[in-house]
Amino acid sequence: MKHGSLRLRLGLAAAGLIALALALAGVGLTLIFDRVLDARTADGLDRTAKLIAGQVALAPDGALTLPREPPDSRFSTPYGGLYWQVERPGGAALRSRSLWDRSLGTVPDPAQEPAVGDLAGPDGGRLIAVTRRVSIPANGATVALAVTVAEDRRDLAASRATFLRLLVPSLGALFVALTLAMSLFVRRALSPFRTLRADLAAIHAGTRARLPETFPEEVRPLVADLNRLLDAQERDLQRARTGAGDMAHGLKTPLAVLDALARRTESTDPALAAEIAEQAQAMGRQVERTLARARAVSGGLRRKACPVAPAVARIVGALKRLPEGEALRWEIAVADRLVFPGDEGDLTEILGNILDNARKWAHRRIRVSGGVEGGEGHLVLEDDGPGMSEAAIAGIARGRRWDETRPGTGFGIAIARDLAEGVGARMRFGRSELGGLRVEVSWSVPGA
Numbered sequence: 001m002k003h004g005s006l007r008l009r010l011g012l013a014a015a016g017l018i019a020l021a022l023a024l025a026g027v028g029l030t031l032i033f034d035r036v037l038d039a040r041t042a043d044g045l046d047r048t049a050k051l052i053a054g055q056v057a058l059a060p061d062g063a064l065t066l067p068r069e070p071p072d073s074r075f076s077t078p079y080g081g082l083y084w085q086v087e088r089p090g091g092a093a094l095r096s097r098s099l100w101d102r103s104l105g106t107v108p109d110p111a112q113e114p115a116v117g118d119l120a121g122p123d124g125g126r127l128i129a130v131t132r133r134v135s136i137p138a139n140g141a142t143v144a145l146a147v148t149v150a151e152d153r154r155d156l157a158a159s160r161a162t163f164l165r166l167l168v169p170s171l172g173a174l175f176v177a178l179t180l181a182m183s184l185f186v187r188r189a190l191s192p193f194r195t196l197r198a199d200l201a202a203i204h205a206g207t208r209a210r211l212p213e214t215f216p217e218e219v220r221p222l223v224a225d226l227n228r229l230l231d232a233q234e235r236d237l238q239r240a241r242t243g244a245g246d247m248a249h250g251l252k253t254p255l256a257v258l259d260a261l262a263r264r265t266e267s268t269d270p271a272l273a274a275e276i277a278e279q280a281q282a283m284g285r286q287v288e289r290t291l292a293r294a295r296a297v298s299g300g301l302r303r304k305a306c307p308v309a310p311a312v313a314r315i316v317g318a319l320k321r322l323p324e325g326e327a328l329r330w331e332i333a334v335a336d337r338l339v340f341p342g343d344e345g346d347l348t349e350i351l352g353n354i355l356d357n358a359r360k361w362a363h364r365r366i367r368v369s370g371g372v373e374g375g376e377g378h379l380v381l382e383d384d385g386p387g388m389s390e391a392a393i394a395g396i397a398r399g400r401r402w403d404e405t406r407p408g409t410g411f412g413i414a415i416a417r418d419l420a421e422g423v424g425a426r427m428r429f430g431r432s433e434l435g436g437l438r439v440e441v442s443w444s445v446p447g448a
């Protein structure tokens with residue numbers, strides 16, 4: 001895809017938005033996981049605090065006792081990550097072995113029951129702690145106790161890391177899947193434009209005259225405007241050709257009168273007659289080239305097309321019947337699938353001018369070859385005549401004759417070039433390996 005491709009820009013925008021959405025989703029899921037993990041941990045710690053509160057008692061000497069400690073081995077391992085502590089105002093505290101010689105303190109939130117918060121751990125770490133305040137009977141009275149159970153957040157961090165190890169690849173896989181799905185969606189959404197492009201290429205190639213009306217509603221106004229543009233261009237082209245034809249027809253009578261005057265005054269004033277005849281011929285050549293240029297006007301989006309091989313066979317057959325044509329060896333090798341991007345009249349005039357020029361100058365051979373290669377159509381016409389110099393080739397555009405020993409106006413090849421360029425083809429001149437002139441006509445072939 002090219003840098004300015006709409007599909008590329010939409011795909012990159014979609015991928016960027018998907019990545020942003022998944023990144024935000026990842027942050028949100030991590031926060032939710034942290035909240036849920038803290039809530040579940042606090043709930044487990046609260047159950048342990050209730051268990052301890054239900055078992056704690058006062059000895060006859062007033063000391064706190066706990067007949068049975070919680071079963072988790074981390075409570076009995078120094079700095080094991082799980083801790084409990086029972087305190088009473090003004091009295092000694094009862095602590096788990098995991099605290100060793102340290103104390104926990106209580107979560108300072110008496111308005112919440114149980115109170116949940118963070119405390120400093122015995123080994124310098126952070127703990128998530130739950131403090132539940134209870135009262136137990138003692139000697140006809142009640143004693144207020146604060147039962148605190150805590151867990152090291154480093155254990156929670158390990159669970160968080162495991163969650164992230166699963167979350168990141170999952171989001172990456174989801175990004176790939178969503179990006180592929182969005183790519184397919186964008187491709188599907190832009191498919192009418194690919195169809196429109198193919199139909200326009202068919203119009204350029206001359207295989208279709210108008211765009212179909214089967215496009216989606218959003219594209220249909222554009223298609224209708226293009227069809228109106230095609231019709232308008234066709235009408236303008238037809239008017240231009242008709243106007244050029246009318247102008248040429250209007251000039252033919254004055255030119256014929258000038259030619260008659262030249263012949264009439266030839267006996268009395270040969271110099272004047274020659275000058276009149278020369279000017280009339282020059283005007284005739286200009287009219288001929290103007291008509292050729294009018295025919296070569298491009299039809300805009302809409303073009304016609306015609307097969308090359310039948311036109312070559314027809315023109316060569318006609319040229320063989322002309323003087324010197326039968327004595328020449330005509331070598332024809334044109335692919336059947338070669339199609340010229342113009343109408344049959346344009347191709348006939350191009351081939352007629354070039355092949356007639358070759359017939360006049362060839363000694364024994366004329367070769368015509370053509371085919372499709374590398375996305376381009378090629379038609380090569382060669383002869384074994386004297387060829388042309390670079391100066392003579394440069395003068396073709398001006399209609400200058402490069403040799404006066406053969407009849408002709410000097411406009412034939414120039415007209416052929418005008419017609420070829422009018423349909424988007426290119427004409428190049430050079431020396432053939434046969435020794436004479438080599439003319440190559442090439443054009444782009446849509447879809448080749």
